[in-house]
Amino acid sequence: MSKGGFTLKKLLPFLALFLVLVLTACGNEGYRNVSSDEAKKLIDNKEVVVLDVRTPEEFQSGHIPDATLIPVQELEARLNELKKNDPYLVVCRSGNRSVEASEILTSKGFKKIFNMTEGMNAWPFEIE
Secondary structure (H helix, E strand, O other): OOOHHHHHHHHHHHHHHHHHHHHHOOOOOOOOEOEEEEEEEEHHHHOOOOEOOOOEEEEEEOOOOOOEEOOOOOOOOHHHOOOOOOOOOOOOOOOOOHHHHHHHHHHOOOOOOOEEEHHHHHHHOOOO
């Protein structure tokens, strides 16, 4: 190749960076996934409001202390009950509905959303 021309060796770092950017852009947007251990730290440090998006029956069978219940099916209609600038930890039974709720919240302009990935199934801490 000519001097100063493009070679595969020169192009590789740019391709790797491009691949990383594409893969991260395809992930969740606007919320962060956290484990139950990370969630517990956020709660203990009073960094989040716990938003439980399960059914009332599931909530009554045991929930994180001081959690707010808004079932995911009602979330869009009840967004006025939440403050957009507050940080929320979104919780469900297994982590599926909380993803849906996290996506709803971020699409409506909520900025600080944490999704507890494995839900209450993986919550080894205190419940009420």
